Amino acid sequence: MNVGTEVEICIGHRLMDYLGKCANPHGHNYRICVQATGNMKKRDYGILLDFSDLKDALNKVLAPFDHAMMLRDDDPLVPFLVAEGSKVVKMEHNPTAENFAEFIKTQLTMLLPMEWKVRVYETTKSYAEV
Numbered sequence: 805m806n807v808g809t810e811v812e813i814c815i816g817h818r819l820m821d822y823l824g825k826c827a828n829p830h831g832h833n834y835r836i837c838v839q840a841t842g843n844m845k846k847r848d849y850g851i852l853l854d855f856s857d858l859k860d861a862l863n864k865v866l867a868p869f870d871h872a873m874m875l876r877d878d879d880p881l882v883p884f885l886v887a888e889g890s891k892v893v894k895m896e897h898n899p900t901a902e903n904f905a906e907f908i909k910t911q912l913t914m915l916l917p918m919e920w921k922v923r924v925y926e927t928t929k930s931y932a933e934v
């Protein structure tokens with residue numbers, strides 16, 4: 805059995821050590837789709853995972869990212885933006901859709917220990933899934 809939800813969120817980012825367009829600071833309207841898989845037992849009242857618990861967990865994971873700059877922790881923009889009061893999320897790895905999907909999956913698994921599939925759309929047609 806699978807249950808899932810999705811949210812849209814605005815996040816800025818840029819990629820380090822990269823020569824494409826995403827090397828420049830810019831933003832995306834990310835669409836994040838998550839799916840939990842598990843086996844229901846009769847005592848579960850027909851609910852694998854309460855949708856409100858699912859949404860609460862996803863909102864908790866994503867709240868720091870909403871209208872923030874998502875930057876690799878060694879990006880020289882980090883201290884500048886933090887000093888002038890901007891909302892910044894420092895990532896261990898380059899803030900690609902792939903790494904963001906991995907991060908979300910790890911965080912969701914800690915909050916709700918289930919099997920998770922996470923899909924991060926960086927544009928309307930391009931996504932990374934883990």
Ligand SMILES: [Zn+2]
Pocket residue numbers: 817826830831832
């Ligand atoms: Zn980008």
